[in-house]
Structures are given as structure tokens and as C-alpha cells.
Amino acid sequence: MHVVAEPCSGCKYTDCVVVCPVECFYEGEQMLYIHPEECIDCEACVPECPVEAIFHEDNLPEEWKHYIEINAEESEKCEVITEKQEPLADN
Template sequence: MHVVAEPCSGCKYTDCVVVCPVECFYEGEQMLYIHPEECIDCEACVPECPVEAIFHEDNLPDEWKNYIEINATESEKCEVITEKQDPLVDE
């Protein structure tokens, strides 16, 4: 399973959602989340993230391990996102 981690917080680039074949990204107020049961580990999203915020859970830095649970809980509360939108930060 892949996880969106801390670098996404406050910037929310959406390049990743456009390439996702299973639409497993969900949009929160400050960042995106990956639904753990929908992600098929295709890794298409990983190179698309300009802030390198997407990791396979096995490669997630220790300080961001809590994002596994954050993605699971927050993706349940948010709406799916499938189209590119303006990020929260200036490009």
C-alpha cells in the first residue's frame, strides 16, 4: 500500500490523481490521502509527486509512520479526487 505523507501537507499538488488507474486519492482540506483498500500499488503516482510525498508503506520514513493510519481514517471522511486542481502553494 502507498501512503501520502507530511510533504503533501499544505501544498496539495494533484498531479498524482490524474495517473491513478483506480481513483484511490481523496482530498482533504490541507492534503491528499490514499485509501488503503483501493490502492493497487501500481506506483504510477510516485514519480508524479513534485514534493516526493508518496511512499510505499515499507519505505515510509519512521517519523511519518503515523501517516499510514492518517491515510486510512481520513480517506474515509473525504471525497474522491480524480482531476488536477490548483495546489495550495504557488508553483
């Protein structure tokens, strides 16, 4: 499973959502989340993220491990996102 981590917070680039073949990205107010049961680990999104915020859970830096649970919880509450939108900030 892939996870969106801290670097996405406050910028919310959506380059990743347009390449996702299973539409597993969900949009929160400050960042995007990946639904853990919908992600097929194709890794198409990883090189598309300009802030390098997407990691396979096995490669997630230790200080961001809590994002596994955050992605699971928040993806259940948010709307799916499939189209590119303006980011919150230019990083």
C-alpha cells in the same frame, strides 16, 4: 499500499490523481490521502509527486509512519479526487 505523507501537507499538488488507474486519492483540506483498500500499488503516482510525498508503506520514513493510519482514517471522510486542481502553495 502507498501512503501520502508530511510533504503534501499545505501544498496539495494533484499531479498524482490524474495517473491513478483506480481513483484511490481523496482530498482533505490541507492534503491528499490514499485509501488503503483501493490502492493497487501500481506506483504510477510516485514519480508524479513534485514534493516526493508518496511512499510505499515499507519505505515510509519512521517519523511519518503515523501517516498510514491518517490516510486510512481521512480517506474514509473525504471526497474522491480524480482531476488536477490548483495546489495550495507553490513549493
